[in-house]
Amino acid sequence: MTPDPTLEAASTLRHRHLLGLADYDADELRLILQTARAFRDVLDRPIKRVPSLRGVTCCNLFFENSTRTRLSFELAEKRLSADVMNFSASNSSVSKGETLKDTARNIEAMKVDLAVIRHRSAGAAHFLTRCIEGVVVNAGDGQHEHPTQALLDALTISNLHVPGRSALDAYDFRGLNVTILGDIAHSRVARSNVYGLTALGARVTLCGPRTMMPVDLEAALDGRDVVVTDRLDEALDGCDVAMALRIQLERQGDEIGLTPSLREYHTLYGIRPEHLEASPDLWVMHPGPVNRGVELAGEVVDSDRSVILDQVTNGVAVRMAVLYLLAGADTFTDADAGS
Structure with a gap:
């Protein structure tokens, strides 16, 4: 796929501040x-x-x-x-x-x-x-x-090799499948990434336990075309980039217990070596800090499919x-x- 010549950058920013990506085109x-x-x-x-x-x-x-x-x-x-x-x-x-x-x-x-x-x-x-x-x-x-986190995630994605795609470095993400996985309800990173990635044309899937999805999810998505699922296998099917999120224990307050245990969370939603074996072209991201053995297996963090340090x-x-x-x-x- 060649870059679309109509996809041009602005010459200057129209915003005086960077408060979020919801209003950035x-x-x-x-x-x-x-x-x-x-x-x-x-x-x-x-x-x-x-x-x-x-x-x-x-x-x-x-x-x-x-x-x-x-x-x-x-x-x-x-x-x-x-x-x-x-x-x-x-x-x-x-x-x-x-x-x-x-x-x-x-x-x-x-x-x-x-x-x-x-x-x-x-x-x-x-x-x-x-x-x-x-x-x-x-x-x-x-x-x-967390707008700058979403921007650095987009820059990292633009440098990835995705089979059948040659236009990522032009920030043309149309046809790219990105899964954001984990504690969506408490994640400012997820919200900014939904705004930024969909604006650039990516197809975004949100995946996590139903207890970790926002109650007002439709309002949070603001009309954006986003797929929502609580099944990891479904979220990783056809996925190019999987972005795991840290479970926000410090923001859950009285809601702690949204998952029975961290071990069970890893079993149901953690990305493990077998997922990389099943999807050899899958890239893995994480905004950090990583809880090894929870969101990502240690072997995944250290694998050549992880671009976490590139994000930094x-x-x-x-x-x-x-x-x-x-x-x-x-x-x-x-x-x-x-x-």
Whole structure:
């Protein structure tokens, strides 16, 4: 299948912030992914820093624990030569009772240009846009969205070899079958991926125990053509990419017990070596952290069909692209690679 010449990227982003992917259309997504691919090449150079955001101050506001996302954003900002401020709720005045609004006011008073926020409450990123003048990037808000994770997943998928497909690198995902597997109800990653992947043309299947599916699933899908099943064999039939999700025990609250046991969950919904043997062209992804022996067997995590570490690397490039474009720049070019 050859790329469709009508599938073009936008020249600039129409959104001032990245709060979620629900309102981002395919051409904007392609612009981000094309820019990310250029930055991915930069990361392979001996000198990995570019001056694109020199003089721009970025503040990372993390009210939830994070390793990959926090480090990825910080590294992306430094690779772009931005000035970086890091905020951790456990080591801040939040632990003394300060509200998000007052924290935001203090950040605003410091003349921050761009704020990256992760928060346990859905809508926190939207709220922050009403408190500061700078650009806001959502690094995950409650069970709402995690847009940069979905973007790095799309970039990773675009680099995969799928038999019969030659247009993935043009971000033309039509005919591609992606299964998102696991705790759909509590996953902001699943929601953002549904929005992003369907916008690019992929056919998405959601699979997991019925107890882990959203009660308002139809509303969450927002009219998108998505297949839903609670049978793993059905979800993997014809699947090109399987994206396993971590069971969100910390977000289940009083609902813990949505599956009888982790062992039973792995038996019914975990991807194991026999699944790779039955589908030798199947690629496996996971947003991390992985619970080995639950969502994925250890042998699957370590197999050559797993692209989990590629997702991590691509995360830096995607976040560089998002920061760069939201700061008001056009598509990255070789001219930006100067010292």
